[in-house]
Amino acid sequence: MSETVFRHIGEAKPGGIVAVCDHASNHVPEGIELGVSAATLEMHVAYDIGASGVCDRLARRHGIGAYLCEVSRLVVDMHREEDHEALIPVNTDGILVPGNIGANRDARVKDYYQPYHANLAKWLDEVDPGLILSIHSFTPALESDPDKERPWEIGLLYNEDDRAARHAIRLFGELGVTVGDNEPYSGKQLNATMNRHAEAKGRPYCAIEIRNDLIATETGQARWAAIIADVAGRVKLAVDTYE
Numbered sequence: 001m002s003e004t005v006f007r008h009i010g011e012a013k014p015g016g017i018v019a020v021c022d023h024a025s026n027h028v029p030e031g032i033e034l035g036v037s038a039a040t041l042e043m044h045v046a047y048d049i050g051a052s053g054v055c056d057r058l059a060r061r062h063g064i065g066a067y068l069c070e071v072s073r074l075v076v077d078m079h080r081e082e083d084h085e086a087l088i089p090v091n092t093d094g095i096l097v098p099g100n101i102g103a104n105r106d107a108r109v110k111d112y113y114q115p116y117h118a119n120l121a122k123w124l125d126e127v128d129p130g131l132i133l134s135i136h137s138f139t140p141a142l143e144s145d146p147d148k149e150r151p152w153e154i155g156l157l158y159n160e161d162d163r164a165a166r167h168a169i170r171l172f173g174e175l176g177v178t179v180g181d182n183e184p185y186s187g188k189q190l191n192a193t194m195n196r197h198a199e200a201k202g203r204p205y206c207a208i209e210i211r212n213d214l215i216a217t218e219t220g221q222a223r224w225a226a227i228i229a230d231v232a233g234r235v236k237l238a239v240d241t242y243e
Contacts, residue, residue, distance in 0.1 A: 004029060005115045009066040010059025012127040017064045017232050019133040020120065021055045022079040022193055023048035024068035029112075034074055035098035044139040045092045046072050050215030051137045057225035064133065064229060067123055069116055074100070076108045078116050079136075081192050087113070117196070124197055131164060131236040132198050132205040133228065137212040138184050153214060154224075155180030157187030157207035159195055163242075164204040167235045175227065184209065204239045206232065 004027060012018045026047040028034060040046060058064040069078050073089070074097055080087045088108060090100045124132070134157075140150055154177055158165040165187075172179040182188070187207055191199075198205035208228065215221045 004070045005112050006119055007068050007070055008123075009056055009068065010064065012065030012123070012129065013063065014127055015130045016127075017131045017133065017236055018124070018127060018129040019055050019058050019064050019066040019135050020193065020197075021048070021051050021066065021068045021135045022077075023073045023136060024052040024055065025070045026072045026074075027070055028072050028075055032075055033099045036074065036095070040095060041072070041074075043095075044137070044212060045089075045095050046074050048135075048137040049139075049212040050210065050221055051135050053218060053221035054137075054210065054215055054225045054228070055135055057222050058133070058135075058229055061222075062225060062229035064232070065127070066135075067120055071112050071116075076112045078113060079190070079193050082109060082113060084192070117193075120193075120197060124201070124203070129203065130240060131232060132194070132203055133232055134194050134198075134205060134207040135228075136207070136209045137215060138209045140211055140213050150184050150211070151178060152180035152183055152209075153178045153211055155183045155185070155209040157182055157185060157191060157194075157209060158205075159187045159191040159199060161199045161204070164206050164235050164239055167238045168206045168208075168231055171231045171234055172227075175231070177227070180209070204236075206235060 026041045055066040059066045088100050088103050156165040156169050169179055194205050194207050215224050
């Protein structure tokens with residue numbers, strides 16, 4: 001297993017709050033040729049811009065231990081089911097990834113996808129968190145649909161288990177944040193990691209999408225990490241109280 005598949009930041013407290021970031025890095029491992037430009041690797045199609053910085057601050061300033069993927073989503077998308085057609089994306093937001101045409105799917109699953117999820121499962125079993133934060137970011141405008149408005153500052157995604165998300169939506173709203181309820185995506189369709197590691201285990205979670213222009217700088221990352229940590233603490237208290 002490559003040591004670049006995942007990394008931990010901070011110390012996770014048993015029964016506490018932890019953060020997971022599936023798209024933290026735009027790193028392409030040696031030996032994989034995607035056939036895309038350096039500019040493409042800096043775009044939202046390669047990683048979740050700003051999400052790693054938010055997780056770093058959650059861990060180092062707010063005591064929320066984090067688990068981050070260290071492989072670009074263009075190599076293998078950890079936030080998809082293992083048999084999903086877009087696990088190794090050939091075309092993403094209208095951008096062709098020619099190196100993924102005919103790619104060795106089994107090798108990428110074995111080398112990156114399976115170790116990432118196996119170690120995430122092991123870590124969560126050891127920590128037994130009271131609340132999981134799944135941290136993502138979204139682009140203000142899609143390359144394939146630039147005129148579609150995406151006004152939300154933050155979105156909460158969920159599938160069947162909405163007990164934590166409902167509290168978070170209310171609390172973010174009370175802070176004056178423009179918050180999306182299963183927007184800009186629906187957690188009914190895009191919730192693979194939390195379906196597997198949270199819902200299937202009965203663990204409360206908040207899958208959080210932050211608009212990436214808000215966290216493109218260190219100042220923005222620090223601000224939103226503080227907001228998220230505050231809300232997450234109150235969400236956990238609410239969930240603990242009513243369980």
